[in-house]
Amino acid sequence: MKISKNTLSILKNFRDLNSNILISKGSLLKTLTPAKNVMSSATVTESFPVEFGLWDLTSFLGTVSLFEDPDFNFKDKYVDIVGSNGSTVKYFYSEPSLLTVPTKDVKMPESVVSIELTEEAFSELKKAAAVLNLSDLSICSTDGSSIVAILSDIKNNTSNTYSIDIGYNESGNVFNFDFKIDNLRIIPGNYDVSFAEKIVSQFSNKNLDLNYWIALESSSSFTSTVGSNIGVS
Structure with missing residues:
Protein backbone atom coordinates (compact mmCIF):
# COMPACT_ATOMS: atom_id res chain seq x y z
CA MET A 1 0.00 0.00 0.00
CA LEU A 99 4.41 3.53 24.09
CA THR A 100 2.41 6.50 25.40
CA VAL A 101 -1.03 6.02 23.87
CA PRO A 102 -4.55 7.41 24.44
CA THR A 103 -6.56 4.85 26.41
CA LYS A 104 -9.93 6.52 25.80
CA ASP A 105 -11.51 9.17 23.62
CA VAL A 106 -11.99 12.74 24.81
CA LYS A 107 -15.58 13.56 25.71
CA MET A 108 -15.66 17.28 25.08
CA PRO A 109 -17.80 19.06 27.71
CA GLU A 110 -20.43 21.52 26.56
CA SER A 111 -18.88 24.44 24.72
CA VAL A 112 -19.32 27.92 26.21
CA VAL A 113 -17.30 29.80 23.57
CA SER A 114 -16.74 29.13 19.87
CA ILE A 115 -14.44 31.09 17.57
CA GLU A 116 -12.83 30.78 14.16
CA LEU A 117 -9.03 30.96 14.10
CA THR A 118 -7.59 31.55 10.65
CA GLU A 119 -4.28 30.19 9.45
CA GLU A 120 -3.12 33.76 8.83
CA ALA A 121 -3.91 34.91 12.38
CA PHE A 122 -2.33 31.88 14.02
CA SER A 123 0.80 32.17 11.87
CA GLU A 124 1.11 35.82 12.89
CA LEU A 125 0.77 34.90 16.56
CA LYS A 126 3.33 32.09 16.38
CA LYS A 127 5.84 34.34 14.63
CA ALA A 128 5.35 37.15 17.15
CA ALA A 129 5.69 34.73 20.07
CA ALA A 130 9.03 33.52 18.72
CA VAL A 131 10.38 37.02 18.01
CA LEU A 132 9.28 38.47 21.37
CA ASN A 133 10.04 35.27 23.32
CA LEU A 134 6.52 35.10 24.79
CA SER A 135 5.25 31.86 26.28
CA ASP A 136 1.51 32.40 26.77
CA LEU A 137 -1.52 33.00 24.55
CA SER A 138 -4.80 34.33 25.93
CA ILE A 139 -8.07 34.31 23.99
CA CYS A 140 -10.19 36.83 25.82
CA SER A 141 -13.11 39.22 25.83
CA THR A 142 -12.75 41.53 28.80
CA ASP A 143 -15.15 44.21 27.56
CA GLY A 144 -17.92 41.85 26.49
CA SER A 145 -17.70 42.90 22.84
CA SER A 146 -14.39 42.31 21.04
CA ILE A 147 -12.44 39.06 21.16
CA VAL A 148 -8.68 39.47 21.30
CA ALA A 149 -5.71 37.11 21.14
CA ILE A 150 -2.93 38.35 23.43
CA LEU A 151 0.63 37.04 23.68
CA SER A 152 2.46 37.62 26.95
CA ASP A 153 4.46 36.05 29.74
CA ILE A 154 1.77 35.55 32.38
CA LYS A 155 4.34 35.16 35.16
CA ASN A 156 5.91 38.53 34.35
CA ASN A 157 3.69 41.58 34.89
CA THR A 158 6.09 43.79 32.92
CA SER A 159 6.54 41.49 29.92
CA ASN A 160 6.06 42.68 26.36
CA THR A 161 2.67 41.86 24.83
CA TYR A 162 1.32 41.40 21.31
CA SER A 163 -2.38 41.40 20.48
CA ILE A 164 -4.71 41.03 17.49
CA ASP A 165 -8.49 41.20 17.14
CA ILE A 166 -9.98 37.87 16.07
CA GLY A 167 -13.75 38.33 16.33
CA TYR A 168 -16.80 39.98 17.85
CA ASN A 169 -18.48 38.68 21.00
CA GLU A 170 -22.23 38.99 20.46
CA SER A 171 -23.24 37.66 23.89
CA GLY A 172 -21.50 40.12 26.19
CA ASN A 173 -20.02 37.31 28.28
CA VAL A 174 -16.56 37.82 29.75
CA PHE A 175 -13.83 35.20 29.41
CA ASN A 176 -10.11 34.62 29.36
CA PHE A 177 -8.73 31.29 28.08
CA ASP A 178 -5.00 30.77 28.55
CA PHE A 179 -2.64 28.43 26.69
CA LYS A 180 1.04 27.69 26.74
CA ILE A 181 2.34 28.43 23.25
CA ASP A 182 4.36 25.21 23.37
CA ASN A 183 1.10 23.23 23.55
CA LEU A 184 -0.24 24.76 20.32
CA ARG A 185 1.65 22.51 17.91
CA ILE A 186 -1.03 22.16 15.26
CA ILE A 187 -0.88 21.66 11.50
CA PRO A 188 -1.25 25.01 9.68
CA GLY A 189 -4.82 25.66 8.56
CA ASN A 190 -8.12 27.28 9.45
CA TYR A 191 -9.74 26.00 12.64
CA ASP A 192 -13.05 26.08 14.46
CA VAL A 193 -12.13 26.37 18.13
CA SER A 194 -14.51 25.62 20.99
CA PHE A 195 -13.88 26.09 24.71
CA ALA A 196 -15.34 24.27 27.67
CA GLU A 197 -15.49 26.36 30.80
CA LYS A 198 -11.94 26.55 32.25
CA ILE A 199 -11.11 22.93 31.30
CA VAL A 200 -10.27 22.09 27.70
CA SER A 201 -10.44 23.38 24.14
CA GLN A 202 -11.04 21.64 20.82
CA PHE A 203 -9.37 22.74 17.57
CA SER A 204 -11.10 21.28 14.50
CA ASN A 205 -9.36 21.69 11.15
CA LYS A 206 -11.75 22.99 8.48
CA ASN A 207 -10.15 21.05 5.61
CA LEU A 208 -8.97 17.82 7.25
CA ASP A 209 -10.67 15.32 9.55
CA LEU A 210 -8.24 16.40 12.25
CA ASN A 211 -8.90 17.47 15.85
CA TYR A 212 -6.79 18.58 18.79
CA TRP A 213 -7.94 18.70 22.40
CA ILE A 214 -5.71 21.10 24.33
CA ALA A 215 -5.90 21.68 28.07
CA LEU A 216 -6.48 25.23 29.28
CA GLU A 217 -4.21 26.73 31.91
CA SER A 218 -5.55 27.08 35.46
CA SER A 219 -5.51 30.88 35.11
CA SER A 220 -8.41 30.69 32.60
CA SER A 221 -11.77 32.18 33.57
CA PHE A 222 -15.32 32.47 32.24
CA THR A 223 -18.26 34.55 33.46
CA SER A 224 -21.65 34.08 31.82
CA THR A 225 -23.93 37.10 31.68
CA VAL A 226 -26.76 35.42 29.76
CA GLY A 227 -26.56 31.73 30.65
CA SER A 228 -26.17 30.59 27.05
CA ASN A 229 -23.47 29.67 24.57
CA ILE A 230 -21.44 32.36 22.87
CA GLY A 231 -21.70 32.97 19.16
CA VAL A 232 -18.84 34.76 17.47
CA SER A 233 -19.07 36.45 14.11
Missing part, protein backbone atom coordinates in the same frame (compact mmCIF):
# COMPACT_ATOMS: atom_id res chain seq x y z
CA LYS A 2 0.94 3.65 -0.34
CA ILE A 3 0.94 6.31 2.39
CA SER A 4 -0.19 9.71 1.12
CA LYS A 5 1.68 12.97 1.62
CA ASN A 6 -1.21 14.25 3.76
CA THR A 7 -0.92 11.28 6.11
CA LEU A 8 2.86 11.65 6.31
CA SER A 9 2.36 15.34 7.16
CA ILE A 10 -0.01 14.35 9.98
CA LEU A 11 2.54 11.84 11.30
CA LYS A 12 5.22 14.56 11.19
CA ASN A 13 2.95 16.80 13.25
CA PHE A 14 2.17 13.97 15.69
CA ARG A 15 5.93 13.48 16.09
CA ASP A 16 6.05 17.02 17.51
CA LEU A 17 3.49 15.98 20.13
CA ASN A 18 4.97 12.59 21.01
CA SER A 19 8.04 10.82 19.66
CA ASN A 20 6.23 7.46 19.58
CA ILE A 21 2.84 6.25 18.39
CA LEU A 22 0.62 3.19 18.27
CA ILE A 23 -1.25 2.99 14.96
CA SER A 24 -4.41 0.92 15.16
CA LYS A 25 -5.85 -1.21 12.40
CA GLY A 26 -8.02 1.00 10.20
CA SER A 27 -7.97 4.70 9.33
CA LEU A 28 -7.95 6.49 12.69
CA LEU A 29 -4.65 7.90 13.99
CA LYS A 30 -4.39 9.14 17.59
CA THR A 31 -1.64 10.53 19.77
CA LEU A 32 -1.18 11.96 23.25
CA THR A 33 1.59 14.12 24.66
CA PRO A 34 3.67 12.58 27.47
CA ALA A 35 2.24 15.24 29.82
CA LYS A 36 -1.27 14.19 28.70
CA ASN A 37 -2.33 17.80 28.16
CA VAL A 38 -2.76 17.56 24.37
CA MET A 39 -4.50 14.80 22.43
CA SER A 40 -5.06 14.63 18.69
CA SER A 41 -6.89 12.36 16.27
CA ALA A 42 -7.11 12.23 12.49
CA THR A 43 -9.02 10.06 10.05
CA VAL A 44 -6.85 9.37 7.01
CA THR A 45 -7.54 7.97 3.55
CA GLU A 46 -5.48 4.82 4.13
CA SER A 47 -6.71 1.78 6.02
CA PHE A 48 -3.81 0.17 7.87
CA PRO A 49 -4.09 -3.64 7.82
CA VAL A 50 -2.47 -4.28 11.21
CA GLU A 51 -1.87 -2.57 14.54
CA PHE A 52 1.75 -1.54 14.98
CA GLY A 53 3.86 0.63 17.24
CA LEU A 54 6.64 3.02 16.29
CA TRP A 55 9.05 3.89 19.09
CA ASP A 56 10.81 6.68 17.17
CA LEU A 57 8.65 8.54 14.66
CA THR A 58 11.62 10.68 13.60
CA SER A 59 13.55 7.55 12.65
CA PHE A 60 10.58 6.05 10.79
CA LEU A 61 9.83 9.23 8.84
CA GLY A 62 13.51 9.68 8.06
CA THR A 63 13.61 6.14 6.70
CA VAL A 64 10.56 6.81 4.53
CA SER A 65 12.26 9.94 3.16
CA LEU A 66 15.00 7.75 1.67
CA PHE A 67 12.48 6.72 -1.00
CA GLU A 68 10.61 8.75 -3.63
CA ASP A 69 7.25 6.96 -3.51
CA PRO A 70 7.63 3.69 -1.60
CA ASP A 71 5.25 0.80 -1.12
CA PHE A 72 4.54 -0.41 2.42
CA ASN A 73 4.03 -4.13 2.97
CA PHE A 74 2.82 -4.56 6.56
CA LYS A 75 3.67 -7.83 8.30
CA ASP A 76 2.95 -9.04 11.84
CA LYS A 77 6.22 -7.80 13.35
CA TYR A 78 7.64 -5.40 10.76
CA VAL A 79 6.91 -3.43 7.60
CA ASP A 80 8.83 -3.74 4.35
CA ILE A 81 9.38 -0.28 2.83
CA VAL A 82 10.09 -0.89 -0.86
CA GLY A 83 11.44 1.67 -3.31
CA SER A 84 10.72 1.83 -7.04
CA ASN A 85 14.15 0.33 -7.81
CA GLY A 86 13.55 -2.62 -5.50
CA SER A 87 15.60 -1.36 -2.55
CA THR A 88 13.97 -2.45 0.71
CA VAL A 89 14.07 -1.57 4.40
CA LYS A 90 12.70 -4.06 6.92
CA TYR A 91 11.49 -1.78 9.74
CA PHE A 92 10.51 -3.53 12.97
CA TYR A 93 7.63 -2.42 15.18
CA SER A 94 7.86 -1.46 18.83
CA GLU A 95 6.24 -3.29 21.72
CA PRO A 96 2.91 -1.44 22.35
CA SER A 97 3.34 -1.54 26.14
CA LEU A 98 6.37 0.77 25.82
Whole structure:
Protein backbone atom coordinates (compact mmCIF):
# COMPACT_ATOMS: atom_id res chain seq x y z
CA MET A 1 0.00 0.00 0.00
CA LYS A 2 0.94 3.65 -0.34
CA ILE A 3 0.94 6.31 2.39
CA SER A 4 -0.19 9.71 1.12
CA LYS A 5 1.68 12.97 1.62
CA ASN A 6 -1.21 14.25 3.76
CA THR A 7 -0.92 11.28 6.11
CA LEU A 8 2.86 11.65 6.31
CA SER A 9 2.36 15.34 7.16
CA ILE A 10 -0.01 14.35 9.98
CA LEU A 11 2.54 11.84 11.30
CA LYS A 12 5.22 14.56 11.19
CA ASN A 13 2.95 16.80 13.25
CA PHE A 14 2.17 13.97 15.69
CA ARG A 15 5.93 13.48 16.09
CA ASP A 16 6.05 17.02 17.51
CA LEU A 17 3.49 15.98 20.13
CA ASN A 18 4.97 12.59 21.01
CA SER A 19 8.04 10.82 19.66
CA ASN A 20 6.23 7.46 19.58
CA ILE A 21 2.84 6.25 18.39
CA LEU A 22 0.62 3.19 18.27
CA ILE A 23 -1.25 2.99 14.96
CA SER A 24 -4.41 0.92 15.16
CA LYS A 25 -5.85 -1.21 12.40
CA GLY A 26 -8.02 1.00 10.20
CA SER A 27 -7.97 4.70 9.33
CA LEU A 28 -7.95 6.49 12.69
CA LEU A 29 -4.65 7.90 13.99
CA LYS A 30 -4.39 9.14 17.59
CA THR A 31 -1.64 10.53 19.77
CA LEU A 32 -1.18 11.96 23.25
CA THR A 33 1.59 14.12 24.66
CA PRO A 34 3.67 12.58 27.47
CA ALA A 35 2.24 15.24 29.82
CA LYS A 36 -1.27 14.19 28.70
CA ASN A 37 -2.33 17.80 28.16
CA VAL A 38 -2.76 17.56 24.37
CA MET A 39 -4.50 14.80 22.43
CA SER A 40 -5.06 14.63 18.69
CA SER A 41 -6.89 12.36 16.27
CA ALA A 42 -7.11 12.23 12.49
CA THR A 43 -9.02 10.06 10.05
CA VAL A 44 -6.85 9.37 7.01
CA THR A 45 -7.54 7.97 3.55
CA GLU A 46 -5.48 4.82 4.13
CA SER A 47 -6.71 1.78 6.02
CA PHE A 48 -3.81 0.17 7.87
CA PRO A 49 -4.09 -3.64 7.82
CA VAL A 50 -2.47 -4.28 11.21
CA GLU A 51 -1.87 -2.57 14.54
CA PHE A 52 1.75 -1.54 14.98
CA GLY A 53 3.86 0.63 17.24
CA LEU A 54 6.64 3.02 16.29
CA TRP A 55 9.05 3.89 19.09
CA ASP A 56 10.81 6.68 17.17
CA LEU A 57 8.65 8.54 14.66
CA THR A 58 11.62 10.68 13.60
CA SER A 59 13.55 7.55 12.65
CA PHE A 60 10.58 6.05 10.79
CA LEU A 61 9.83 9.23 8.84
CA GLY A 62 13.51 9.68 8.06
CA THR A 63 13.61 6.14 6.70
CA VAL A 64 10.56 6.81 4.53
CA SER A 65 12.26 9.94 3.16
CA LEU A 66 15.00 7.75 1.67
CA PHE A 67 12.48 6.72 -1.00
CA GLU A 68 10.61 8.75 -3.63
CA ASP A 69 7.25 6.96 -3.51
CA PRO A 70 7.63 3.69 -1.60
CA ASP A 71 5.25 0.80 -1.12
CA PHE A 72 4.54 -0.41 2.42
CA ASN A 73 4.03 -4.13 2.97
CA PHE A 74 2.82 -4.56 6.56
CA LYS A 75 3.67 -7.83 8.30
CA ASP A 76 2.95 -9.04 11.84
CA LYS A 77 6.22 -7.80 13.35
CA TYR A 78 7.64 -5.40 10.76
CA VAL A 79 6.91 -3.43 7.60
CA ASP A 80 8.83 -3.74 4.35
CA ILE A 81 9.38 -0.28 2.83
CA VAL A 82 10.09 -0.89 -0.86
CA GLY A 83 11.44 1.67 -3.31
CA SER A 84 10.72 1.83 -7.04
CA ASN A 85 14.15 0.33 -7.81
CA GLY A 86 13.55 -2.62 -5.50
CA SER A 87 15.60 -1.36 -2.55
CA THR A 88 13.97 -2.45 0.71
CA VAL A 89 14.07 -1.57 4.40
CA LYS A 90 12.70 -4.06 6.92
CA TYR A 91 11.49 -1.78 9.74
CA PHE A 92 10.51 -3.53 12.97
CA TYR A 93 7.63 -2.42 15.18
CA SER A 94 7.86 -1.46 18.83
CA GLU A 95 6.24 -3.29 21.72
CA PRO A 96 2.91 -1.44 22.35
CA SER A 97 3.34 -1.54 26.14
CA LEU A 98 6.37 0.77 25.82
CA LEU A 99 4.41 3.53 24.09
CA THR A 100 2.41 6.50 25.40
CA VAL A 101 -1.03 6.02 23.87
CA PRO A 102 -4.55 7.41 24.44
CA THR A 103 -6.56 4.85 26.41
CA LYS A 104 -9.93 6.52 25.80
CA ASP A 105 -11.51 9.17 23.62
CA VAL A 106 -11.99 12.74 24.81
CA LYS A 107 -15.58 13.56 25.71
CA MET A 108 -15.66 17.28 25.08
CA PRO A 109 -17.80 19.06 27.71
CA GLU A 110 -20.43 21.52 26.56
CA SER A 111 -18.88 24.44 24.72
CA VAL A 112 -19.32 27.92 26.21
CA VAL A 113 -17.30 29.80 23.57
CA SER A 114 -16.74 29.13 19.87
CA ILE A 115 -14.44 31.09 17.57
CA GLU A 116 -12.83 30.78 14.16
CA LEU A 117 -9.03 30.96 14.10
CA THR A 118 -7.59 31.55 10.65
CA GLU A 119 -4.28 30.19 9.45
CA GLU A 120 -3.12 33.76 8.83
CA ALA A 121 -3.91 34.91 12.38
CA PHE A 122 -2.33 31.88 14.02
CA SER A 123 0.80 32.17 11.87
CA GLU A 124 1.11 35.82 12.89
CA LEU A 125 0.77 34.90 16.56
CA LYS A 126 3.33 32.09 16.38
CA LYS A 127 5.84 34.34 14.63
CA ALA A 128 5.35 37.15 17.15
CA ALA A 129 5.69 34.73 20.07
CA ALA A 130 9.03 33.52 18.72
CA VAL A 131 10.38 37.02 18.01
CA LEU A 132 9.28 38.47 21.37
CA ASN A 133 10.04 35.27 23.32
CA LEU A 134 6.52 35.10 24.79
CA SER A 135 5.25 31.86 26.28
CA ASP A 136 1.51 32.40 26.77
CA LEU A 137 -1.52 33.00 24.55
CA SER A 138 -4.80 34.33 25.93
CA ILE A 139 -8.07 34.31 23.99
CA CYS A 140 -10.19 36.83 25.82
CA SER A 141 -13.11 39.22 25.83
CA THR A 142 -12.75 41.53 28.80
CA ASP A 143 -15.15 44.21 27.56
CA GLY A 144 -17.92 41.85 26.49
CA SER A 145 -17.70 42.90 22.84
CA SER A 146 -14.39 42.31 21.04
CA ILE A 147 -12.44 39.06 21.16
CA VAL A 148 -8.68 39.47 21.30
CA ALA A 149 -5.71 37.11 21.14
CA ILE A 150 -2.93 38.35 23.43
CA LEU A 151 0.63 37.04 23.68
CA SER A 152 2.46 37.62 26.95
CA ASP A 153 4.46 36.05 29.74
CA ILE A 154 1.77 35.55 32.38
CA LYS A 155 4.34 35.16 35.16
CA ASN A 156 5.91 38.53 34.35
CA ASN A 157 3.69 41.58 34.89
CA THR A 158 6.09 43.79 32.92
CA SER A 159 6.54 41.49 29.92
CA ASN A 160 6.06 42.68 26.36
CA THR A 161 2.67 41.86 24.83
CA TYR A 162 1.32 41.40 21.31
CA SER A 163 -2.38 41.40 20.48
CA ILE A 164 -4.71 41.03 17.49
CA ASP A 165 -8.49 41.20 17.14
CA ILE A 166 -9.98 37.87 16.07
CA GLY A 167 -13.75 38.33 16.33
CA TYR A 168 -16.80 39.98 17.85
CA ASN A 169 -18.48 38.68 21.00
CA GLU A 170 -22.23 38.99 20.46
CA SER A 171 -23.24 37.66 23.89
CA GLY A 172 -21.50 40.12 26.19
CA ASN A 173 -20.02 37.31 28.28
CA VAL A 174 -16.56 37.82 29.75
CA PHE A 175 -13.83 35.20 29.41
CA ASN A 176 -10.11 34.62 29.36
CA PHE A 177 -8.73 31.29 28.08
CA ASP A 178 -5.00 30.77 28.55
CA PHE A 179 -2.64 28.43 26.69
CA LYS A 180 1.04 27.69 26.74
CA ILE A 181 2.34 28.43 23.25
CA ASP A 182 4.36 25.21 23.37
CA ASN A 183 1.10 23.23 23.55
CA LEU A 184 -0.24 24.76 20.32
CA ARG A 185 1.65 22.51 17.91
CA ILE A 186 -1.03 22.16 15.26
CA ILE A 187 -0.88 21.66 11.50
CA PRO A 188 -1.25 25.01 9.68
CA GLY A 189 -4.82 25.66 8.56
CA ASN A 190 -8.12 27.28 9.45
CA TYR A 191 -9.74 26.00 12.64
CA ASP A 192 -13.05 26.08 14.46
CA VAL A 193 -12.13 26.37 18.13
CA SER A 194 -14.51 25.62 20.99
CA PHE A 195 -13.88 26.09 24.71
CA ALA A 196 -15.34 24.27 27.67
CA GLU A 197 -15.49 26.36 30.80
CA LYS A 198 -11.94 26.55 32.25
CA ILE A 199 -11.11 22.93 31.30
CA VAL A 200 -10.27 22.09 27.70
CA SER A 201 -10.44 23.38 24.14
CA GLN A 202 -11.04 21.64 20.82
CA PHE A 203 -9.37 22.74 17.57
CA SER A 204 -11.10 21.28 14.50
CA ASN A 205 -9.36 21.69 11.15
CA LYS A 206 -11.75 22.99 8.48
CA ASN A 207 -10.15 21.05 5.61
CA LEU A 208 -8.97 17.82 7.25
CA ASP A 209 -10.67 15.32 9.55
CA LEU A 210 -8.24 16.40 12.25
CA ASN A 211 -8.90 17.47 15.85
CA TYR A 212 -6.79 18.58 18.79
CA TRP A 213 -7.94 18.70 22.40
CA ILE A 214 -5.71 21.10 24.33
CA ALA A 215 -5.90 21.68 28.07
CA LEU A 216 -6.48 25.23 29.28
CA GLU A 217 -4.21 26.73 31.91
CA SER A 218 -5.55 27.08 35.46
CA SER A 219 -5.51 30.88 35.11
CA SER A 220 -8.41 30.69 32.60
CA SER A 221 -11.77 32.18 33.57
CA PHE A 222 -15.32 32.47 32.24
CA THR A 223 -18.26 34.55 33.46
CA SER A 224 -21.65 34.08 31.82
CA THR A 225 -23.93 37.10 31.68
CA VAL A 226 -26.76 35.42 29.76
CA GLY A 227 -26.56 31.73 30.65
CA SER A 228 -26.17 30.59 27.05
CA ASN A 229 -23.47 29.67 24.57
CA ILE A 230 -21.44 32.36 22.87
CA GLY A 231 -21.70 32.97 19.16
CA VAL A 232 -18.84 34.76 17.47
CA SER A 233 -19.07 36.45 14.11
